[in-house]
Structures are given as structure tokens and as C-alpha cells.
Amino acid sequence: MPTYAALIYEAKPALRDPRTPDFASYMQRYSEFSQIAGSAIVGGAALMNEDTATTVEVRNGKGGAVVLHDGPYVEAKEMLGGFFLIDAPDLHAAIELAAQIPSAWDGGRVEVRPTLAM
Amino acid sequence: VSEALPFPAGVDEILRREWPKVVATLVRLTGSVDRAEDACADAVVEAVTRWPTIGIPERPGAWLTTVARRKALDVIRRESGRAERERAALLEAEVDAAIEHHTVRDDTLRLIFTCCHPALAADAHVPLALRLLCGLTTVEIAAALMADEATVGKRITRAKAKIAATGLGARIPPDRELPDRLSSVLDTVSIMLATGHHAPGPSLQRVELAHEALRLAELLVELMPDEPECVGLLALALSTVARMPGRVDGYGALVVLDDVDRSQWDRSMIDRAVELTHIALRRGRPGRYQLQAAISCLHAVAPDVAGTDWAQIVTLYDALLALAPSPAVVVNRAVAIARRDGPHAGLAALSDAPQQWVRTLLVRGELLVRSGVVADGVAALRSALAATSSPIEQAHLMRRITQLSTAPP
Numbered sequence: 038m039p040t041y042a043a044l045i046y047e048a049k050p051a052l053r054d055p056r057t058p059d060f061a062s063y064m065q066r067y068s069e070f071s072q073i074a075g076s077a078i079v080g081g082a083a084l085m086n087e088d089t090a091t092t093v094e095v096r097n098g099k100g101g102a103v104v105l106h107d108g109p110y111v112e113a114k115e116m117l118g119g120f121f122l123i124d125a126p127d128l129h130a131a132i133e134l135a136a137q138i139p140s141a142w143d144g145g146r147v148e149v150r151p152t153l154a155m
Numbered sequence: 156v157s158e159a160l161p162f163p164a165g166v167d168e169i170l171r172r173e174w175p176k177v178v179a180t181l182v183r184l185t186g187s188v189d190r191a192e193d194a195c196a197d198a199v200v201e202a203v204t205r206w207p208t209i210g211i212p213e214r215p216g217a218w219l220t221t222v223a224r225r226k227a228l229d230v231i232r233r234e235s236g237r238a239e240r241e242r243a244a245l246l247e248a249e250v251d252a253a254i255e256h257h258t259v260r261d262d263t264l265r266l267i268f269t270c271c272h273p274a275l276a277a278d279a280h281v282p283l284a285l286r287l288l289c290g291l292t293t294v295e296i297a298a299a300l301m302a303d304e305a306t307v308g309k310r311i312t313r314a315k316a317k318i319a320a321t322g323l324g325a326r327i328p329p330d331r332e333l334p335d336r337l338s339s340v341l342d343t344v345s346i347m348l349a350t351g352h353h354a355p356g357p358s359l360q361r362v363e364l365a366h367e368a369l370r371l372a373e374l375l376v377e378l379m380p381d382e383p384e385c386v387g388l389l390a391l392a393l394s395t396v397a398r399m400p401g402r403v404d405g406y407g408a409l410v411v412l413d414d415v416d417r418s419q420w421d422r423s424m425i426d427r428a429v430e431l432t433h434i435a436l437r438r439g440r441p442g443r444y445q446l447q448a449a450i451s452c453l454h455a456v457a458p459d460v461a462g463t464d465w466a467q468i469v470t471l472y473d474a475l476l477a478l479a480p481s482p483a484v485v486v487n488r489a490v491a492i493a494r495r496d497g498p499h500a501g502l503a504a505l506s507d508a509p510q511q512w513v514r515t516l517l518v519r520g521e522l523l524v525r526s527g528v529v530a531d532g533v534a535a536l537r538s539a540l541a542a543t544s545s546p547i548e549q550a551h552l553m554r555r556i557t558q559l560s561t562a563p564p
Contacts, residue, residue, distance in 0.1 A: 088313060089320040091274040102335065105273040107317070 038124045040079060040152045041131040046115035048144035050086055053118065066139035073137055080122035087116050115145055122152070166206060170199055173216040175288040175374065176259050179266035180220050182324065185227050186242060188287065188315050194230070195290075198223035216259065261327060264378050267371075269324035271340040279314040280343040281350075282307050288374070289367045299364045301356040337379075341388050341444060344371045348392050352399070359403050359547040365396050383435040387445030390431035394451040397424035409551040413460050425455040443479035446471050465495040486514045489522075498526035513543045517552070524559060533559050 047053070052063045071078065092106040109117070118140065125131035131149050141147040177198065181191035198219045212218035231243045270283040285291045285299065293311065297304035318324045328336040351365030372389040379385050400419040404410050432448045450471045457463035472488035485508040493501020501522045508515040516539035523532030533556055540552040 085320055089317050091321070107274055107276040107279075 038126055041123045041125055041128070041135075042150050042152055043081075043121045043123055043131070043135045043138060044117060044148040044150070045119050045121070045138060045140045046113070046146045046148065047118035047140050048115055048146075050116045050118065053083075053086065063139070066143075070137055070139055074121075074123070074134055077124050077134060078121050079124050081120050083119035084117065118145075166203070166211065169211065169215050170202060170219075171290065171370070173219055174199075174290040175266065176216055176263050177219045177223055178287055178290070179262035180259060181223050181227060182266055182269075182287075183262050184224060184242075185231070188318060188324075190227060190230065191223075192287070194223040194227035195219070197226040201226075220259075260378055263374070265324065265327050267340055267375070267378075268328055268336055269318060271336075271343045272318075272323055273336075273339050274321070274323055275314045275317060276310065279310040280339070281347055282311050283314050284343050284347070284371065285367060286311055288371060291367070299361055299367075300350065301354060337382065337384070340375065341384055344368050344375065344388060344392075345444065347371070348395060352395055357546050358407055359409055359545075360399055362396075362399055365392070365399065368392055369396050383438045383440050384442040384444050386431050386435040387442060387448045390428040390435065390448035391444055391451055393424045393431070394428035394448065394455045397421040397428065398451075398455055403547075407547070408554075409547050417459070420455065425452070428452050429456060441474065441478070443475060446475045446478065450475075460494070463494070465491050469495055482509050482512055483514065486512075486518055490518055493522055493525075498522040502526065511538075511542065513539050513548070516542060517548075529559060 051057060052059050054060060087109045090107075090109040092108065092110045094104045094106070096102045096104055111117075121138070123131055123134055125134060128149070128151070131151075135141060135147045135149045138147050174195065178191050178195050181194050182188055185191050185194065201222050202215075202219060206212075228243055231240075266287060267284075270287055271280045275283070281300065282296050282302075285296045286293070291299065293308045294304060296302075296311075297307045300307065345368075348365055348368035351361045351363070351368060353359065354361040354364070369389075369392040372385070372392040375382075375385045376389045398420050400421070401415045401417065402410055410416075428448065429452045432445065432452050435445045436449065450468055453464050453468050453471075468491045469488065472484060472491055475484050476488060486505065489501045489504035489508065492504045502519065505515060505519055505522070510516075516535050520532045520535035520539060523529070523535060525532075536552055536556050536559070540549060540556065543549055543552070
């Protein structure tokens, strides 16, 4: 069965802060999704907020000077908050599942892409 | 019965010198920048309270570290988490180890490299260094950098949060990474020095900021005595700070180089800068800070503008241009060429500089005046006046333009 990556772009990263009152319901929505998806989820991770991101670039080819940049590579309104790896029979099934990821229906977006078999 | 002695002289200096080392050790022991700062502040309060009675300890740094560690331990014991109790155990276990010289050295280096880490936003480096290595408050940092207090606070908070989340303060870079990482440390101190020397605000110089840069340069040489660029930066800081008196007159106005009263310069600092520059250059690994120090020293030892070794200054700028080109180097080199070969040669050398930059306009204006094309010179100075936001430069340019416009032909 092909594997798809569902890249999760969050519209409201603040929800992910455990100190906010909405955090519990945010987590609850994701755990509901995990139950729905069940064994279709074969991997993934939640990412820390963009504030913690470091972008790496090596100038002048391999082994060249390592240039670091504080922050994400792409500055967007939505934040890349994490990703799932989903096993699905085809793109339609993958989209159906992706549509149930909470961030897809609470103002954010989910990008679905087939993975290359390596 | 102990009687309160007069407050010992030099305590302030000792506290400031020891501050970064004590903070550095506490950051490692507590795992938290905030907690380390609190504990060190408490230790300083205790020092100020008790030293007048007990005298200055033989090893003030060790005394402060011991007190700060105890203060941190008190705080951590009051908290109940398991991770916190492990921290407490670490703080208790390390009785004398933290006071060993090599440990202090490693802790301090780690903190310096953390403050200037390229993964942190570049505009956070100087505020973070002023905060953690110099012990300045956010209010003082905002004043020193002529920046908004809320902005400075936000930068520091963000940087601290990233340090905590990513653990990037956990190690000293290995030797192979040192050249890259060291350059961001040197750049931070050099920005601090340059901002103190030529401040953007209502006063031309921010002497205290330049002194903080000098203090950090001393610390870097103490920690990395074999790095010629560290020595070069210290020499540059010394000869810059030594020449700060006399750059402004009694009314805060800019004094041009030709009119500076050089007897106000600090000769002992200049002597040390010259000696350090020689020591660094003799290692045969020249770098931008050693070259800048050499140029600064040539100015510092000259009796006056006419007696300055402009030929050698041009040679040094040539080397600097090849090694670390920047608009400032191009413009300053043009000034030196003009002094050596006359205003026309200087104007020609200026053609590589960004033409609408204040410094370029200012220098072009003065060189045109000197070459006899006064009207064009005044026009360039007027453009400089329109382009600068520094009140000091505005006042200087207005005076100069008036003077040139009313002078007999």
C-alpha cells in the first residue's frame, strides 16, 4: 500500500501551548483523530514552534561554510506544525483521512503528498 | 564584634569582572538562564552587604559562585519536580569542582558562544551578550543601543526560549568549528564597540557601551590567549576607547580629526594597544581585527594629522579590503589615499563606495572642497545632511555648510 505524507500547517499555533486553556481540547481532537485513523498512521511527529527553528545552508558546495539562519525557511501565515505518514490504498483515501486531521478543519491546511519508495 | 568598614574600593569592578563567569557556571549547574541570573543577582546583593564587614574574599569569583549555588539550591529545593531534585543533587555534588579554573574557563566560553550562536537571531547577539556577560538590565541595554525597551526585551526572551528549547548552549564548539564560531563572537563585541564609538542617538559616543566591549575583549583574550584575532580585537578596543576623549567638545559637538586635542588621549591604553598589535601580528595569521587595530594604533601614536603615517595606513586598508571588504573600508581607505596623494586621488578611490551613503557623501563633499570645487562640495554635504539621522552629524554639517557658503572665495 502506498504511503502518503500529510504535512500539517497550523493556523493557530498558540493552541499548542500547554499553558493555554484550549490546549486540552486541542489534544483531545488529535487523539480522536488517531483513533479514527488507527493503524493507517505509520509515522509522524509534532514539531516545536517555529521560534525554535534553525535553517541550515552550506555555501559553495559540500563541505563549504555552514550558514545558519534563525527561524523557518519559509515564513508563512500558517506554521508547519508536524506531519503524519499515512498508509492508504490511493490518493482519494489519503485525502479522506487527511480531511479529518483537526488542523484541516480548524482554519489550517494539510498538504498531502505521496512518498517515494526508497 | 565586627564593625562595618568603609565600602572597599574596586568592589564594583570586581563584581562586574566576575559576573559573566559566575553566571556561566550557574547556567550549566541549573540548566536555566533565568534561574542562573536570579541566583547571581542574589549573590551580588550578599556580596555588597557582607564584604564591607568581612573584607573582599581572596577569590571573589569562587565566593560568589558558592553563594549563588546555595541560592539556586534553595529555590530548586522549594520546587518539587523530579528533574528539579536531580538538579539539586548536581548542585550539591559539585562542591569545589565549579571553582576550578579550567571549569570556570569552559563554562564562560560556553556562555559566550551561546550568546553569539549563529542559530540565534543576529539582532539578539549584542543584547544577549550585554545581558548575560555584562549583567546589564533590559532598560540599560535599550538605552545603550538606543533601541525600544520592549523590542530588546522581546529579543532576549525569544533567544533565551530558543536556547532552552534546543539545548544549543550545551557545548563548547570543537576546534574544527572554532574559526567560524569565533568570528560571530568577535563580530558581536566589535558591533558593541562600534556602536559605542559612533552611536546613532543624540550623543556621538556611548562611552559605557565601548567600555563593556573592552571588558569582553579582555575576557576573550583571557580565555583564548592564542587566538591572534582575539588579541587584535582587544588592541582595537583599547586604542578606540583611549581616543574617545576629545572627539566631542564641551557642548557635545563633533570635533574633526584635525582639531582633536590629542593630549586628552589615554597614553597607557595606547601603549598597551600597540604592544598587543605587535604580539598578534607576529603570529603571522593576520585578520581583520588585527589590521583594524594596526590602523587605529597608527592614528593613536601620531603627533597630529600631518605627522600620521598615511602611506602605511593605505597599505593596511588595501589588505583589509582584500580580506574583509565593506563600504566603511572603501570610504576610510579613500580618506587615507587623499591624505597621502591629495583630494583627486581620494575622490577616484571613492568611486567604489555606495554613492548615496552618508559617509560617502560627507567624505566626497570635503574632498571636493579641498580640491577647490567648493560649490559641488557643498552640494554633496547638503545631500549628506539630508541623508543622516544623527543629530550630531546634522549639527556638524549645518555648521560646515554655513561656514563654506559664507567664506570669501
